[in-house]
Amino acid sequence: MKRLKIMALALFVTTATFAQQALWGGSQIVSPEIHDNHTVTFRLRAPKAVKVEVTGDFLAPQKMETPYGTFDAPGSAQLKEGEGGVWEYTTPEPLASELYNYSFIVDGQRMSDPSNVAMVRDVASVTNLFIIPGDPGDLYSVQDVAHGSVARRWYDSPTLKEQRRITIYTPAGYENSKKSYPVFYLLHGSGGDEEAWIALGRTAQILDNLIAQGKVEPMIVVMPNGHTQNAAAPGESSRDYTPAMGGGPRQAVASMEDSFGDIMKFVESNYRVKKGKANRAVAGLSMGGMHSAAISAQYPNTFNYVGVFSAPPIASLMARDNVDAAKAAEEFVQKLKTQQKNGFKLYWIACGNTDFLYQSVIDSMKKMDEIGFNYTYRESGEGHIWKNWRIYLSEFAPMLFK
Numbered sequence: 001m002k003r004l005k006i007m008a009l010a011l012f013v014t015t016a017t018f019a020q021q022a023l024w025g026g027s028q029i030v031s032p033e034i035h036d037n038h039t040v041t042f043r044l045r046a047p048k049a050v051k052v053e054v055t056g057d058f059l060a061p062q063k064m065e066t067p068y069g070t071f072d073a074p075g076s077a078q079l080k081e082g083e084g085g086v087w088e089y090t091t092p093e094p095l096a097s098e099l100y101n102y103s104f105i106v107d108g109q110r111m112s113d114p115s116n117v118a119m120v121r122d123v124a125s126v127t128n129l130f131i132i133p134g135d136p137g138d139l140y141s142v143q144d145v146a147h148g149s150v151a152r153r154w155y156d157s158p159t160l161k162e163q164r165r166i167t168i169y170t171p172a173g174y175e176n177s178k179k180s181y182p183v184f185y186l187l188h189g190s191g192g193d194e195e196a197w198i199a200l201g202r203t204a205q206i207l208d209n210l211i212a213q214g215k216v217e218p219m220i221v222v223m224p225n226g227h228t229q230n231a232a233a234p235g236e237s238s239r240d241y242t243p244a245m246g247g248g249p250r251q252a253v254a255s256m257e258d259s260f261g262d263i264m265k266f267v268e269s270n271y272r273v274k275k276g277k278a279n280r281a282v283a284g285l286s287m288g289g290m291h292s293a294a295i296s297a298q299y300p301n302t303f304n305y306v307g308v309f310s311a312p313p314i315a316s317l318m319a320r321d322n323v324d325a326a327k328a329a330e331e332f333v334q335k336l337k338t339q340q341k342n343g344f345k346l347y348w349i350a351c352g353n354t355d356f357l358y359q360s361v362i363d364s365m366k367k368m369d370e371i372g373f374n375y376t377y378r379e380s381g382e383g384h385i386w387k388n389w390r391i392y393l394s395e396f397a398p399m400l401f402k
């Protein structure tokens with residue numbers, strides 16, 4: 001009996017030890033280590049590795065050709081092996097304040113940093129992240145301010161004939177008040193889903209911090225899944241879904257524009273929201289920017305604020321030599337005329353000057369100029385990247401509902 005108790009105790013101690021190792025990572029390695037001068041050191045224990053690299057958007061980019069155009073791919077740098085099989089790399093220069101993503105490549109195999117629990121998914125890639133403090137990094141970080149809530153809800157879409165998942169941010173104090181709030185519909189790009197803006201875009205942190213600073217009106221932010229053939233993000237619905245740039249497990253039965261009324265109905269039936277166009281905004285990036293332009297044109301007296309990030313408002317101009325596309329563009333221009341006649345407060349277009357959609361954005365604005373359509377254009381540097389979209393959100397949100 002005594003022997004059984006000793007064995008049981010030994011088993012408990014062993015299990016507890018493994019549990020603690022799982023809980024704390026089983027490693028004393030610090031990675032990434034952000035130094036006071038904003039240089040960063042990355043470390044990885046890999047005693048049997050031959051070559052270890054770090055790749056991320058903090059390194060000089062490399063051009064990558066894709067079916068969608070030319071993109072800036074993250075650069076890479078080699079780590080050096082030190083004592084105990086710990087590989088190390090320190091950036092030669094301080095990094096500017098920003099949110100950065102990175103991964104390790106060990107003998108050709110990409111892997112996450114086991115010492116860093118901060119991770120995020122973009123399309124099908126899971127990477128680690130870190131934030132360099134300052135401006136704008138502090139805006140993307142959790143600060144000691146009042147925090148809003150983020151909920152994942154399911155709503156019924158009769159148009160799409162299914163239940164669909166949606167992410168909704170409510171500002172601090174919403175649950176304990178009877179106040180009604182304006183609504184901002186925020187749409188993702190072709191590689192995203194209802195998790196994209198909250199995870200990669202840092203929507204909750206940006207809104208919390210800007211509201212606390214008095215720069216943004218407290219608002220509800222609604223982030224739906226813009227792929228009408230998918231009910232939810234990968235792993236969040238009953239259907240199989242491999243993350244990709246668009247596509248899905250079933251044929252879409254209706255467009256995002258045609259089904260958007262279902263989203264507005266759910267929000268206005270389940271949340272305390274102010275009604276009327278003065279209290280509604282819609283914006284999005286890339287595919288979501290095209291959706292925002294199309295939705296605001298299809299519901300031409302519904303939104304006072306429209307944001308089109310890194311996307312041509314007249315999407316059909318992307319196919320400039322196509323006769324059907326030209327016809328579609330002219331039809332859309334007629335919708336813009338109606339939208340202009342009904343009036344709105346802000347139509348904000350933003351794009352990076354190396355974005356692969358840049359020329360299509362310029363062509364769209366030329367068409368809008370021809371009919372005297374009122375818009376504001378904000379041109380930034382760089383391309384089709386989350387760095388720009390976080391900036392656009394932090395600049396667009398303060399202009400809403402004033």
